[in-house]
Amino acid sequence: MDKYRCNVMLCGGTGCSAGGSLKIKEALQQGLKERGMEDEVNIQLTSCNGFCPQGPIMIIYPDDVLYQKVSPKDVTAIIEEHLIKGRPVERLLYKEPAKKQSIPTVKDIPFFNKQVLRALKNKGLIDPENIDEYIARDGYQAAAKALLEMTPEEIIEVVKDSGLRGRGGAGALTGMKWQICAQSKAPEKFIVCNRSIIEVEPHLILEGMIIGARAIGASQGYIYVRSGAPIIIERLKKALTQAREYGLLGENILESGFNFDIELFMSSDEFVCGEETALLMSIQSMRGMPTPRPPFPAEKGLWDMPTVINTVETFANIPLIIQNGAQWFRSVGTEKSAGTKIFSLSGALNNTGLIEVPMGITLKSIIDDIGGGLIKGRRFKAVQVGGSTGGYIPEQYLDVPVTYEDVTQLDAIIGSGGIAVLSDLNCMVSSAKFTIEFAVDESCGKCPPCRIGTSVMLELLNKVTTGTATEEDIDLMEDLAFDIKTTSLCGLGQTAMNPVLSTIRFFREEYLEHINDKWCKAGVCKELCTFYIDKEKCIGCGACARICPKKAISGEKKKPHQIDQSSCIQCRSCYETCKFNALKIGPRRMREELMNSDIPENSTAEESSKEVAG
Amino acid sequence: MPRLTVEDLKRIKEQHKAAFTVREGGARVKITVHMGTCGIAAGARRVMETLLSEINRQGLTDVIVTTSGCAGLCSKEPMATVEVSKEAPVKYVQLDEEKIKRILLEHINQGKVVEEFALVTGNETAI
Ligand SMILES: Cc1cc2nc3c(=O)[nH]c(=O)nc-3n(C[C@H](O)[C@H](O)[C@H](O)COP(=O)(O)O)c2cc1C
Ligand code: SF4
Ligand code: SF4
Ligand code: SF4
Ligand code: FES
Numbered sequence: 001m002d003k004y005r006c007n008v009m010l011c012g013g014t015g016c017s018a019g020g021s022l023k024i025k026e027a028l029q030q031g032l033k034e035r036g037m038e039d040e041v042n043i044q045l046t047s048c049n050g051f052c053p054q055g056p057i058m059i060i061y062p063d064d065v066l067y068q069k070v071s072p073k074d075v076t077a078i079i080e081e082h083l084i085k086g087r088p089v090e091r092l093l094y095k096e097p098a099k100k101q102s103i104p105t106v107k108d109i110p111f112f113n114k115q116v117l118r119a120l121k122n123k124g125l126i127d128p129e130n131i132d133e134y135i136a137r138d139g140y141q142a143a144a145k146a147l148l149e150m151t152p153e154e155i156i157e158v159v160k161d162s163g164l165r166g167r168g169g170a171g172a173l174t175g176m177k178w179q180i181c182a183q184s185k186a187p188e189k190f191i192v193c194n195r196s197i198i199e200v201e202p203h204l205i206l207e208g209m210i211i212g213a214r215a216i217g218a219s220q221g222y223i224y225v226r227s228g229a230p231i232i233i234e235r236l237k238k239a240l241t242q243a244r245e246y247g248l249l250g251e252n253i254l255e256s257g258f259n260f261d262i263e264l265f266m267s268s269d270e271f272v273c274g275e276e277t278a279l280l281m282s283i284q285s286m287r288g289m290p291t292p293r294p295p296f297p298a299e300k301g302l303w304d305m306p307t308v309i310n311t312v313e314t315f316a317n318i319p320l321i322i323q324n325g326a327q328w329f330r331s332v333g334t335e336k337s338a339g340t341k342i343f344s345l346s347g348a349l350n351n352t353g354l355i356e357v358p359m360g361i362t363l364k365s366i367i368d369d370i371g372g373g374l375i376k377g378r379r380f381k382a383v384q385v386g387g388s389t390g391g392y393i394p395e396q397y398l399d400v401p402v403t404y405e406d407v408t409q410l411d412a413i414i415g416s417g418g419i420a421v422l423s424d425l426n427c428m429v430s431s432a433k434f435t436i437e438f439a440v441d442e443s444c445g446k447c448p449p450c451r452i453g454t455s456v457m458l459e460l461l462n463k464v465t466t467g468t469a470t471e472e473d474i475d476l477m478e479d480l481a482f483d484i485k486t487t488s489l490c491g492l493g494q495t496a497m498n499p500v501l502s503t504i505r506f507f508r509e510e511y512l513e514h515i516n517d518k519w520c521k522a523g524v525c526k527e528l529c530t531f532y533i534d535k536e537k538c539i540g541c542g543a544c545a546r547i548c549p550k551k552a553i554s555g556e557k558k559k560p561h562q563i564d565q566s567s568c569i570q571c572r573s574c575y576e577t578c579k580f581n582a583l584k585i586g587p588r589r590m591r592e593e594l595m596n597s598d599i600p601e602n603s604t605a606e607e608s609s610k611e612v613a614g
Numbered sequence: 615m616p617r618l619t620v621e622d623l624k625r626i627k628e629q630h631k632a633a634f635t636v637r638e639g640g641a642r643v644k645i646t647v648h649m650g651t652c653g654i655a656a657g658a659r660r661v662m663e664t665l666l667s668e669i670n671r672q673g674l675t676d677v678i679v680t681t682s683g684c685a686g687l688c689s690k691e692p693m694a695t696v697e698v699s700k701e702a703p704v705k706y707v708q709l710d711e712e713k714i715k716r717i718l719l720e721h722i723n724q725g726k727v728v729e730e731f732a733l734v735t736g737n738e739t740a741i
Contacts, residue, residue: 003670003674004633005666005679009637040663061637062637063680085683086649086680087682132629133630136631136633144620246616254619
């Protein structure tokens with residue numbers, strides 16, 4: 001093994017790869033070769049660093065310097081300045097949003113240093129396609145311990161004591177699920193890893209599954225992967241091959257006498273196929289539709305045999321628990337929600353991406369410390385917790401700790417681990433409607449509450465967003481949502497109502513503004529808003545006129561501009577462009593008032609035709 | 615590829631120790647070679663290459679090598695700063711291949727500063 005003085009870790013996750021990591025790697029290799037430095041500097045592709053929106057990401061060790069938005073044309077500067085002279089390339093460094101100050105090292109960037117890495121401890125640090133690097137970071141030590149030093153009962157005991165709860169859905173206790181399966185006398189058992197958007201080291205998943213298989217007595221496992229994730233599939237295939245070559249899968253693993261192998265299974269793209277009973281159907285070549293529980297898969301799953309289904313992140317925690325013990329696992333998190341959780345942070349924040357944080361952290365801390373607060377000019381409105389079917393939590397609850405129990409109290413869920421921050425540019429009714437449209441599309445149609453109920457709900461929400469609803473419709477929606485939630489067969493129908501229920505609960509006045517004032521203050525519901533310019537505030541910079549796709553804005557330079565209401569299509573571009581707070585959003589009735597009364601001195605039509613000509 | 619045993623897992627981990635000292639930090643010794651334009655002209659690259667190949671040859675896993683720009687003493691280039699953890703950094707000047715080898719042997723391996731090549735022993739830190 002050659003020693004390199006410097007390791008350039010280039011992110012090869014899905015996002016950065018799409019951004020051109022491979023091209024950067026080639027340019028680097030070329031540049032180093034030209035300067036005879038290829039034996040000094042090692043270039044390595046890594047898994048996702050979780051900072052995808054800032055990608056492609058490059059981290060240089062031992063300096064711990066992070067570069068963002070790197071492109072092949074930056075390579076010369078990186079070699080000449082950094083790799084030869086040891087001086088970071090200023091323009092590629094991460095900048096603190098508020099102060100515009102550069103922060104060179106990963107350990108000083110709040111997005112990273114406020115996280116607690118466990119399941120993601122190898123992110124950006126090892127080559128996901130090289131099993132040796134995984135082993136170098138203590139990989140497969142836990143599998144060795146579980147297979148050679150522990151009984152299945154002991155494994156289950158530790159997992160139970162750790163308090164680990166499923167990271168992919170409702171938060172079932174993993175140890176309990178395993179125990180039910182282990183205690184069955186069935187002749188055969190299976191273990192399945194459910195698909196996920198979270199990218200962890202492939203070998204971490206394999207190791208977690210090997211330990212689980214040993215605990216329940218399964219000899220065959222399946223990994224259900226998203227067919228639309230070619231990089232992840234490729235890496236898993238390589239990992240399986242390497243693990244088999246090393247005898248970490250197959251017969252007599254690590255000379256323990258235990259046999260176990262894993263097969264990849266491409267999932268269909270349908271959302272419902274991630275639901276565990278639907279997943280089982282699809283692996284058995286039947287249409288992926290949920291079936292009633294009980295019986296639970298742990299009792300009766302694949303081919304009627306007991307089957308444990310866990311998600312990627314759950315399995316990723318297992319090797320760490322086996323290696324470090326239940327007490328270590330509980331050293332972060334809360335009593336009932338122990339350990340860390342990976343979230344996909346998105347929305348109107350300065351920093352977004354994939355993060356791992358202790359359970360029990362407050363939403364405020366996630367938003368302000370890791371997310372770096374809201375992007376300039378935006379005001380916080382709500383945060384959606386739990387992915388597309390998660391509920392919306394308003395500002396007064398941002399101090400609530402993120403745990404399974406606390407979040408459920410607020411009509412939200414931990415769910416798939418999505419956290420999206422909404423600002424004054426988001427309409428809460430439209431946001432709830434978006435989820436219902438999703439549910440209507442994705443409902444498998446098996447049970448009436450979900451099949452029919454979601455469509456009825458969508459009609460009601462459409463009435464609100466077009467200004468034809470009455471106040472009674474709000475009560476109707478609440479009742480209907482409650483019924484769908486409590487009577488649907490699977491989690492899709494049960495959770496899809498969270499956004500409706502939570503927005504009615506916390507943003508009722510926004511529903512009332514839509515219904516009574518015909519006013520969507522966020523300017524999203526096109527039929528319920530009027531864009532106009534405040535003459536007192538407008539300085540006539542012309543920015544809005546330039547951006548307007550309909551050339552509906554006119555005015556002399558440095559004089560107040562105006563909007564021709566008959567051409568405006570309510571696209572909101574002007575509103576988002578004006579830096580002087582002169583663009584306003586009024587209720588629907590203003591449109592007619594403006595068209596009838598306020599005829600401008602210099603004809604708008606003439607003015608805008610001039611602009612087109614010029 | 616052979617089937618692994620628990621001992622093999624340990625062996626593979628050991629083999630990669632050097633790479634992870636670079637990535638994870640926690641090295642015992644950090645050697646900074648000054649690679650400004652003046653330093654490169656004076657032969658800093660050869661010093662660097664010698665240093666790396668010696669470290670490789672001896673299989674040292676707790677030493678990292680980095681570079682920095684000009685140290686502002688062009689007449690004394692090539693220069694390197696040696697920082698052993700918990701000890702004051704030492705700057706070595708007017709280096710060549712033989713001198714850096716001796717520094718590696720005496721200072722890094724045996725813990726004795728090579729006074730005759732050293733500039734100052736102070737609490738300045740190489741950047
Ligand atoms: C409609 C629906 C879709 C789901 N999709 C996924 C999915 O894509 N991946 C996943 O891991 N879990 C998904 N789940 C949750 C699974 O049903 C199941 O609870 C989970 O995989 C169990 O693993 P855990 O105990 O480790 O959380 C979905 C649930 C529902 C109701
Ligand atoms: S709740 Fe919806 S998705 Fe689930 S089984 Fe019923 S119809 Fe299908
Ligand atoms: S962008 Fe704002 S200030 Fe500039 S012309 Fe438009 S409304 Fe006026
Ligand atoms: S909302 Fe869109 S169409 Fe209307 S004036 Fe503004 S930019 Fe033009
Ligand atoms: S893919 Fe590079 S940071 Fe996520």
